[in-house]
Every structure is written in C-alpha cells, then in structure tokens.
Amino acid sequence: MEIFTYLKAPDEASAIAAANVGRTLYIAGGTTLVDLMRLEVLRPTSLVDITGLPYAQIEERGRGVMVGAMVRNSDLAVHPLIVKRYPVLSEALLSGASPQLRNLATTGGNLLQRTRCPYYRDPQNTSCNKRLPGSGCAAIGGYTRSLAVLGVSDKCIATNPSDMSVALVALDAIVHTKRPNDTRTIPIAAFHKVPGDHPEIESVLEPGELITHVELPATPFAARSRYLKVRDRASYAFALASAAVALELAGGTIRDVRVALGGVGTKPWRAPQAEKLLIGQKPNVDLFRRAAEAALTGAQSQRDNRFKIELAKRTLVRALAETAGGTP
Ligand SMILES: Cc1cc2nc3c(=O)[nH]c(=O)nc-3n(C[C@H](O)[C@H](O)[C@H](O)COP(=O)(O)OP(=O)(O)OC[C@H]3O[C@@H](n4cnc5c(N)ncnc54)[C@H](O)[C@@H]3O)c2cc1C
Ligand code: SF4
Incomplete structure (x- = not known):
C-alpha cells in the first residue's frame, strides 16, 4: 500500500x-x-x-424519508420506516455482504462501491480500462461469468455490484450532494454512468463532491415492493441476477410500476420498456414474461455469461409475481 x-x-x-x-x-x-x-x-x-459528520440519521421529511449518507447498511435495513414503507430497500440491504460488513458499510459508500470484476482487482497481471484508462480490457474474451450483459461497451463489461442501488432505482430515490460552492440533487437513475469510452468514470459526481443524504420520496408504489436476488450461495455472495420491483395496484390493474435489475448491468439498471408494458394491465404470468423479454432487450453476452440473460428474465418474472401477490 x-x-x-x-x-x-x-x-x-x-x-x-x-x-x-x-x-x-x-x-x-x-x-x-x-x-x-x-x-x-x-x-x-x-x-x-467522514464518519464524524452529522449524517447518521433516518428522518421523515414531508411524506418521504431522508437517509443520511453515514447511516450504516444494517441500521437502514431494519429501521421501521424502511421496513414498512420501502420493503424493497430493506430486502436488498439484507441480501448484501455479511452482518459484519453491513455494520460498517454506509449509504454513501454503498452507492460508490466498485465493481467485483476480477481483472479490475488484479493490477499486477491484467489490463483494465477502468483501473488504467486506455490499457485495454482483459475481461472481454476472458472469463466473464460474473460480468454484465446490459449497458456494456467495447471498453468495459463490468457489473455494478450494489444491491442497495438497484432498490433505490425502483424507489425513484434522489441523491443529495455538496460541492465547495453549492449543493445539488441527482435522481438515482442519472447517478451512475454506463462505461462507454470512459469506464473509469462511474458516476456523475465531481472530484471532492460529498454525498450527504439519499431521499426516498413518498410514491404510491413504494410500499408494495420486493427485491429478489439469485446468487451462487444463499448468503455472502454478489448477485448473478436480481430484480427490484415496486408496483401500485388499483382495482386489480397495475396503475404504476418500477422495474430495476442488478447483477446484469454496468449500472443499476432501470427497465422502462418493461414498465411501459405492465402499466394498465392485469397481472399475469404471460404479461410478466413479455415484460422480462422487454427488460433484457439489447443484452449482449460473452461466452461465460450467456446464462444471465435467461436467469435475469426468470428472476424478474418471479419478482413481479411475488410483488403482485401470486407465484408464477
Ligand atoms: C466481502 C464483501 C462482500 C460484499 N458483498 C456485497 C453484496 O453482496 N452486495 C452489495 O451490494 N455489496 C456487497 N459488498 C460491498 C459493500 O456493500 C460495500 O463495500 C459498502 O457498502 C461500501 O460502503 P463503505 O461505507 O464501507 O464505503 P467506503 O469503502 O468507505 O467507500 C467506498 C467509496 O465511496 C466513497 N464515499 C464513501 N462515502 C462517501 C460520501 N458520503 N460521499 C462521497 N463519496 C463517498 C469513497 O471515497 C470510496 O470511493 C461486499 C463487500 C465485501 C468486502
Ligand atoms: S470489464 Fe471493465 S473492470 Fe473488468 S477488466 Fe474490463 S475494463 Fe476492467
């Protein structure tokens, strides 16, 4: 070091x-x-x-909730406001890492955790555009089982590993930040960046910009929400595929919905094509399958991660069915 x-x-x-x-x-x-x-x-x-800064509170703000950037993942996961009003967030946090890690990990740090691409973490032996821009990508054509199929570029196919961020996408969360001369708010869907030609730039934050809070707005779909994570073992493993679903039912019809995927995207992946198909329809398995097909539109796989496309579709179908109140 x-x-x-x-x-x-x-x-x-x-x-x-x-x-x-x-x-x-x-x-x-x-x-x-x-x-x-x-x-x-x-x-x-x-x-x-920054652990001494006064951002360790979870507070009601209007009808929504403000989460301080220093709130630990374990505290956020079990807070009554989160469990009741934003269950997808509680489930996503509890599916991540281990209890010991969640006791240390913070809301701000979780948003900015780095990819688990094995080549990124091996600077002595491999080339990686994210680590050293312009050096190449050892993953493309290499071992890709854990890597992404959505939002990839010819410079990088690394998966964003955060479970929490996927749930935040389904909740329309807003990231609050401070810069030397101002503050700003960033909708979560615009916070992370796909790699494109610059995999080293992972979010829209500027150097030195400080995350202070994450705002959870009051939406009619937040309370009926679920996070489903599929992984190699039941705990202490990153997602191969995951789905966060939040939906509002009215008279047996889907009035509004948010769909986000994890484990398959280079950023926490919102699927607006799937949402469009679902809105105004009565929940049923055929509809969920069509939504899942739409969500994976444009997926590009490599040799070892081809299975993720079907896995993500099935994960989403089950998450939609469970959230809507039935099993597929
Ligand atoms: C073995 C292991 C297994 C794991 N499994 C999972 C898993 O299954 N699912 C999952 O989602 N995660 C998993 N994680 C990742 C874990 O959730 C993250 O490491 C954690 O959330 C990061 O939070 P932190 O506070 O420790 O961040 P830090 O390590 O302190 O910081 C991470 C980054 O964020 C920046 N940062 C931190 N706070 C702020 C702020 N307020 N403003 C601006 N920048 C900031 C730091 O500069 C740094 O770049 C795992 C981690 C380990 C080690
Ligand atoms: S996929 Fe991205 S993180 Fe992994 S080696 Fe290639 S450039 Fe680096």
Missing part, C-alpha cells in the same frame, strides 16, 4: 475543502476502499474520514 495522509474531518466544510485537493478520497466504512488500496487498485494520496 502506498503512503497517504489521513484527516478525520471535524465538519462538512473542512471535509469538502480537504477533498478538493489532488488524489484525495473520502473514507466512510472503508469496506470497499481499504481492500482496493491494499491491492493497489486505488491509490489515493490522502484520505478524509
């Missing part, structure tokens, strides 16, 4: 001022960052510890 300086930020202004310099990164729970520093994948010259 390279030598770095460390500052425990006493307040927000000092954190943002310190992070605006050179190769500085914020550190929250450290469960992504410290691993990647040890592997010399990330090489910050300074760390700004």
